[in-house]
Amino acid sequence: MTERAAIRSSFSRAATRYAAAAGLQRVVCDRLLELLPDRSAGLVLDLGCGTGFASTGLHARFPQATHCAVDFSLGMLRAHERGSGVTRVCADAHRLPLASASADIVFSSLMLQWCDLPVALAECRRVLRDGGHMCFSTVLLGTLAEIDDAFAGLDAHRHTVSFPAPGALAAALAGSGFTADLMRSEMHVEYFADARALLQSNRDIGASRVPDGARRALLGRAALRQVCDRLEARREALGLPLTYQLAWVVARASSGDRS
Numbered sequence: 001m002t003e004r005a006a007i008r009s010s011f012s013r014a015a016t017r018y019a020a021a022a023g024l025q026r027v028v029c030d031r032l033l034e035l036l037p038d039r040s041a042g043l044v045l046d047l048g049c050g051t052g053f054a055s056t057g058l059h060a061r062f063p064q065a066t067h068c069a070v071d072f073s074l075g076m077l078r079a080h081e082r083g084s085g086v087t088r089v090c091a092d093a094h095r096l097p098l099a100s101a102s103a104d105i106v107f108s109s110l111m112l113q114w115c116d117l118p119v120a121l122a123e124c125r126r127v128l129r130d131g132g133h134m135c136f137s138t139v140l141l142g143t144l145a146e147i148d149d150a151f152a153g154l155d156a157h158r159h160t161v162s163f164p165a166p167g168a169l170a171a172a173l174a175g176s177g178f179t180a181d182l183m184r185s186e187m188h189v190e191y192f193a194d195a196r197a198l199l200q201s202n203r204d205i206g207a208s209r210v211p212d213g214a215r216r217a218l219l220g221r222a223a224l225r226q227v228c229d230r231l232e233a234r235r236e237a238l239g240l241p242l243t244y245q246l247a248w249v250v251a252r253a254s255s256g257d258r259s
């Protein structure tokens with residue numbers, strides 16, 4: 001299975017549990033909605049829409065626009081809230097089935113960290129008109145560091161994706177023909193009662209990169225115990241920490257840079 005197919009199937013497996021487990025994702029999405037530019041729009045994309053956390057907010061903000069919710073996970077699209085006049089499209093953000101210069105707003109909450117950043121940003125730039133807005137949230141280097149550390153040396157898998165450093169994000173934006181109007185970042189720590197709850201929560205939001213079966217096959221009971229012990233060793237008064245380096249970006253498609 002290719003990397004992208006593994007990510008897609010992980011989100012599809014998580015689709016029915018996602019909305020209940022994704023408290024932080026909802027807050028991040030709501031904060032991104034607050035940063036939307038004050039302008040009108042003809043076509044608005046919710047890229048990596050998941051179960052549709054942004055749907056109501058995007059409709060309220062752009063009531064006259066055509067709304068298109070895009071995700072490459074059929075499971076997520078099936079779980080997407082319906083009845084809001086949104087067209088749901090199953091497509092990969094790296095290759096969108098949309099004409100160049102057709103969209104005014106690309107809204108994307110917590111999807112880009114799963115993508116090849118320069119490729120996905122260039123594709124967003126292609127579908128945006130000059131002056132169109134790319135509004136996204138993502139996570140940066142340091143996110144889920146506790147999980148990476150807990151599994152270090154125990155198997156051959158990476159258990160999280162390689163999240164970009166802030167400089168790499170800024171460079172990818174500029175290199176894809178965007179001018180950043182706003183970049184905001186913030187560290188957030190979630191706390192869990194125990195290691196099992198921490199790892200399960202990561203699976204429920206689709207963020208676990210190794211399928212459950214493969215994890216069991218690769219990690220014996222002793223190694224899994226070690227993972228739990230390493231997570232447990234970090235316990236604080238509020239529980240076991242899991243770190244997110246969050247970022248919100250509003251960028252404009254500069255003229256003349258469409259590839």
Ligand SMILES: C[S@@+](CC[C@H](N)C(=O)[O-])C[C@H]1O[C@@H](n2cnc3c(N)ncnc32)[C@H](O)[C@@H]1O
Binds near residue numbers: 008025026054070
């Ligand atoms: C963490 S969820 C966020 C969902 C939603 N935006 C939210 O705020 O709840 C990430 C979503 O991005 C989708 N996704 C990841 N990579 C994608 C890609 N290359 N193309 C399209 N969708 C993708 C996943 O299927 C998943 O639904």
